Amino acid sequence: MMLSPMKTYFAEQQYRMIHDIYVLLDDGDRRVLREYDLSISQFSVLNTLDDNLGWRLTDVSSRLLIDKSTVTRIIDRLERAGLVRRDADPTDRRVQRVVLTDRGRLLRDQARRAQSESLVERLSILDTTEQQQLQDLLQKLRDGLLSRLAADPLVSS
Numbered sequence: 129m130m131l132s133p134m135k136t137y138f139a140e141q142q143y144r145m146i147h148d149i150y151v152l153l154d155d156g157d158r159r160v161l162r163e164y165d166l167s168i169s170q171f172s173v174l175n176t177l178d179d180n181l182g183w184r185l186t187d188v189s190s191r192l193l194i195d196k197s198t199v200t201r202i203i204d205r206l207e208r209a210g211l212v213r214r215d216a217d218p219t220d221r222r223v224q225r226v227v228l229t230d231r232g233r234l235l236r237d238q239a240r241r242a243q244s245e246s247l248v249e250r251l252s253i254l255d256t257t258e259q260q261q262l263q264d265l266l267q268k269l270r271d272g273l274l275s276r277l278a279a280d281p282l283v284s285s
Contacts, residue, residue: 156246164239164242171239173199173226174211174236176192177226178227182212184225206232210232211228211232215227
């Protein structure tokens with residue numbers, strides 16, 4: 129397949145732009161979460177955990193696309209800070225569930241509010257119409273990428 133130089137140029141520019149925006153948003157999140165003594169990974173784990181039943185380590189790992197050993201280290205740190213605890217799974221005593229403590233729930237909720245307020249502020253660079261246009265384009269791009277991945281026989285699930 130012969131690639132057009134213009135299409136290649138636009139694809140590379142758009143990829144770089146999306147990457148740069150991701151890095152800038154990530155940096156903004158890091159700055160906000162620093163006030164709560166949380167890393168982005170720790171915040172992601174706290175956001176993933178169910179308020180009542182918790183999650184198995186393997187479920188957290190799968191959901192966040194982080195290998196199990198990394199998730200274990202994150203959970204260890206959160207547990208030492210008193211933000212989560214490990215409970216035996218009621219259906220399988222060999223498995224542990226990670227559950228938010230009251231302190232973890234409170235900190236997660238505070239950090240979540242601060243991060244949301246920060247996102248609203250950072251994205252207010254765009255007016256409401258522009259935000260809707262961006263939302264529509266990003267949705268179309270994500271759906272198309274997911275569709276291509278699903279159709280690729282080399283991708284394992």
